[in-house]
Amino acid sequence: MKVLVIDDEKHIRQSLSDYLEDNDYDVITAENGQQGLRFISSEKPDLVLLDLRMPEMDGIDVLRQGKKIMPDLPMIVISGANCIGEVVKALHYGAWDYLEKPIHNFTALDHSINLALEKARLIRENRDYQENLEKMVKERTRELENANTHLSNINERLHKIVETTQRLHACVEMEHFGKKVLEEFAAHMTATGGSLYLLEKNGLRLVHSLISEHTPEFIPFPLPEDSVFKTVLDQGEALLVHNIEKENTYLPSGWPGYSNGSFLAFPIREDFGNPIGIITLYNKQTPPFIDQDKEIGAILSSYCCETIRAIKAFQESKRKEIQLQQAQKMEAIGTLAGGIAHDFNNILSGIIGYAELAKMAIGTNEKARKYIDQVMAGAWRAGKIISQILTFSRQAESEMRPLKVYLIVKEAVKFLRSSIPSTIHIIEKIDAKDMIVADATQIHQVIINLCTNAYHAMKDAGGTLSISLRNAELSVEDLEEGSPLGEYITLQIKDTGCGIDEDVIDRIFEPYFTTKEVSHGTGLGLAVVSSIVKKHKGMIKVHSRIGKGTVVDVFFPVFNSPLDQCTKPEYNIKAFEGTERILLVDDEQALLDSTQQILSSMGYTVSGFTDSISAYKAFAKEPNAFDLVITDMSMPNMDGRLLSEKILSLKKDMPIILCTGFHESFTEKDATKMGIRRYLHKPVPRQTLTLAIREELSNLGGKNGTN
Known part of the structure; x- marks a missing residue:
């Protein structure tokens, strides 16, 4: 593979060149943009590593002009940490990925290069496949020019296949592709029913169905031995059933809205033959399906794998772009939090200082002292808010010390009662008053984040939010890796909301993953919760049922120590x-x-x-x-x-x-x-x-x- 490195810094060109040559790449280097463009024209490299900031012609101009010379050329930009705006612009103009200078982790470089080369290979194969398919159609057309009406009909259907593949090639979203591919299949086979399923770890996930109330969203493994789906997955070949009721070989689906009769199923396979999905067709207008339907469907399904891979590659690129945008937001929040913390804490220090002086000056006037105590308490609460902002922006160090969790729970519940609408009934139950070693602000944030998620699940119809604290004895089997043996205290947040779909419940703690609308969720709330709990050597268990609600159990190791180690001495x-x-x-x-x-x-x-x-x-x-x-x-x-x-x-x-x-x-x-x-x-x-x-x-x- 030929790699072109364009960078105005000689030591960077040399470093990248040495590493790539050690890994059997043929390397060409250019010290400026103009020279790089000449090499793109003359050498036709397989991939370009491009510095964004260069004199005379920067990386953005090289991107623009290079794409005109070789539209499908993979270009990976390299930039400094303070060049986020330029990186976003480069991605807009067609950069395939970006890496941060200086490159210390060559594993990331390898990963980025491999992804880019693989994507380029898929694009080439897709184009070659399209050309070969068109060539095959043209050859078949010449062979069938003098054929009878039946063969002419086949010719017409093949032309439609080519048109279909061109329309499918424009799809960039999986749901749109699923809808489009089923409509095309149904049109070719004169059917009214069909579904597209993709394989996941634990079963088959529905992408789209022509009869929405017909097919289940998820079919778990293992599949029944006599099911059509299992037969297609095991054999890896298209299956035509003329009448599923009369053949008695396959189990009828039992799905509502399906008239058991003629049935077609096509596996979607990778290059090595491994299935990645299934397309089914049923309810043919003039049954049964015939062998010609099976052959044409097999051609169409073979093209689906290429399109699905292209869509997944596009979605991965979009995911990276979203993560970059979220990182920029977090950086801005962190900068804002730092500025607020400095100025606001200075103001609070003055308020608290003068309140202390006022308390000293008034002597034994208890009423006035209580008023001053309230002023000081408010100032300290304001300080905690700043601490929470810093924690959220990841700029505050943890202050781990023994503390009583129930006091933080009570404080959080008090806050929630004043901020959550009255349509949400809050129940508080404290059955444990043990201590844990923790950062009070972070534990408070865990409670607030989990309760906020619970509220969002109930905000339309109302419901009950239960917050409880109890002791738990966990066995070795219950513990996760890294969790210590011993007593635990369990914080439980329970709601009666909409529940979480079982297929996404394992992803809810991933950064940037959210089930909320675009304007209502960052995908960071539960990721922060997970990070804090792991830092405290705790565990999280989630149980949920659609339409019934969600239960989140958070386990923290109990801190057992003499009381005098955890209480503050009287201040004299x-x-x-x-x-x-x-x-x-x-x-x-x-x-x-x-x-x-x-x-x-x-x-x-x-x-x-x-x-x-x-x-x-x-x-x-x-x-x-x-x-x-x-x-x-x-x-x-x-x-x-x-x-x-x-x-x-x-x-x-x-x-x-x-x-x-x-x-x-x-x-x-x-x-x-x-x-x-x-x-x-x-x-x-x-x-x-x-x-x-x-x-x-x-x-x-x-x-x-x-x-």
Whole structure:
């Protein structure tokens, strides 16, 4: 096979050329688009690997002009991670696939090349088949020119076959193809009934039926020994039954609307003879079917395999395009979530800080304290919403700790009662209060996602949504690979909705798979649920019946540990007071003021700065004037990471606490590696901050900085 590599970077051309030649490909390289087009004209390659970004002539222009020279030439574009828009444009102009630069995984390259070459082969074979068929018809026409009326009729039917194959070639959707092929078969055989089934792992799936109420949607394996379908699949040949009732060889279908009589069945076979489907015809207007019907049907069915493969290849291409679009959406959501998290968490930190100060200032006024507690509770709930947004966009790290699931269930049910219409009756049943090791936000998301799906299944007719929690003892046979032995707690979400078809129930957790309308589902909700449950070493079991509803059981391993390991100690503010000197840096004035006042009220001497450069100058002037530094991460001019780096260069053992609203490129691991002691997420609870301060200062034996 001859492969043309077009790339303006010499090392990439060389790398691809070396790899492809090692795999027995004949490789031609071009350093620009013009040279590449000349090679396409002169060398007629079997495949092109094309860089999108090149000087003088970019990959899009090469695609356009190359398609004019060789319309069926497979072209795979290679692009950087930041070129999504250009990739979509390239796919629009006829690129067969895309790969991301730099190519580290040559397995992906092999897979893409093999798919492209196979698709090109199918197109060539399809074209050759069409030409051979037309040639055969022409030859047969010449032979039958002087034949009798009967032979002339055969000639006419063969012409119609050619026309039929041309019409079928235009089909790109399986349902459209099924309808069209049955209509064509029925027209040729003067029949009113017919069906097209394709083979799946567990049975035969109906693509289309000319009598919709006649045929079942799915015929499970094993098939009865005396059924027509089993005979056709086993023998791999067309079957003509003149009268199924009189022959007593085959089992009548028993399907409603079918007059048991003459019957035709054709296998759809691959090149190696393996069946991939069955076409049946029945209810002939003037029975019975004759051998000529069988012969013509066999010719038509042989063409079906090529068309089905072409449709599947097209559908796979469309699936990749949809996944690319969904990936772009997720990237946009992630960017938005990061921006919201940073700004919103700063605002919440200020609200919580001043609420803390107000609570300290009012003394024993219990009524006012309760009001302030409600303000703080609302702020913390808002913070959890931001955390959920980050989790959805895959930009938040998991915070795994022992927790009581029933508390999260109650919180989720409270939210659901306020958001789901009253036509949905919600039942909550808590029979287990054990703990699991989990991320609270992610468990909350599992409950909300599953309940939202249940609601969508009942939103038209209403129904009952049951949410229960109970203990379960699972045997070794019940466990999935990777799930630990022991006690489990079971979260069950049950609805009385429309149910899930058994043929798609195994796919509901696949990314981007959805049974909802285009504008109502992303195909990500249950995929996120599955990912979270696996991360928590849990399992999911789904049972559903059409028209009856769905039951989803989620199993989590129980955490057994003494209670004192999982409960927080009583917070005593006196235990965290001190007289040390703290450098506080945050560009949010409100947050700086509230934090400064709280720490000052606890006895600390706090120097506050909204400008990180001014803060650094103050520290550089007198490093021993401070015992600890607290800094924000995202600030103009000099961010918290750079400020910490400069401070540690002056005094390497200075305790630094870094507070961040959100920063995806600088993680807690990065902070620890460079010497930062604590990495806290905003909004930071007062107890968390004061405990961190006290622990870091105590680790240094009191004041830090007196040398």
